[in-house]
Amino acid sequence: MSEIKEILPFFQYLINGFVAAWIFHGLTSYKIDSPFERIVHALILTSVVSFFVFCLKSVFFWIGDEVYSFGLWNNSANSSFNFLIAVFSGLFLSYSANNDLMHTFLRRINITRETSFPSEWYGSFADQDVEAYVILHLDDGRRVMGYPREWPSQAKSGHFVLNDISWLGDGEQMVLSQVDKFLVPVEKVVYVEFLKYEV
Secondary structure, three states: OHHHHHHHHHHHHOHHHHHHHHHHHHHOOOOOOOHHHHHHHHHHHHHHHHHHHHHHHHHHHHHHHHOOOOOOOOHHHHHHHHHHHHHHHHHHHHHHHHHOHHHHHHHHOOOOOOOOOOOHHHHHHHOOOOOOOEEEEEOOOOEEEEEEEEOOOEOOEOEEEEEEEEEEOOOOEEEOOOOOOEEEEHHHEEEEEEOOOOO
16 A cells, blocks of 8 residues: 555656557557557656646746736646647647648658558558549458448458448459448458549
8 A cells, every 4th residue: 555655646647648649549550559659658648747737837927927816826727728728739639630730840841751540451541532442452352342430440450341332253343232332351351442533
């Protein structure tokens, strides 16, 4: 019990970093890390949150001295702004990762060639600017074409949800006009073709 009391202040200090990391992992397809990596991420995010709260506090103090004072900056205000900045940081990082925001900028200035996406698999589906159909080549040799309404975040587990489905044969296409959705387990898919969008 004494060990818990000793490490409890440390985790209380990291709580805002954990909040930001929890939001990020809840809204992106990144795998949840090992406990050690989670603590490192929480520590980094706590530092980022603390920096922005310090800047915000300085701005408010300047406004209070020069323009108008809204009240005292007490522990309650500090905790509230820490939490709000943690939530905003988690949302911003999620948006950035899901839309390749930071890496797009860094690629333009030749700092990296990487993307924000967790894998090539995820990026191939996420970077479709227009509606593009796919052909799934199944492990039994059959091919199914459709519009991917949903797809697995990872290449090893989950399902494709296809609309406008057709089975493809040797020069033939059998449209399944009575089928609304078609689920295909990703384990059955050998590879995926992305068809060019035609206006």
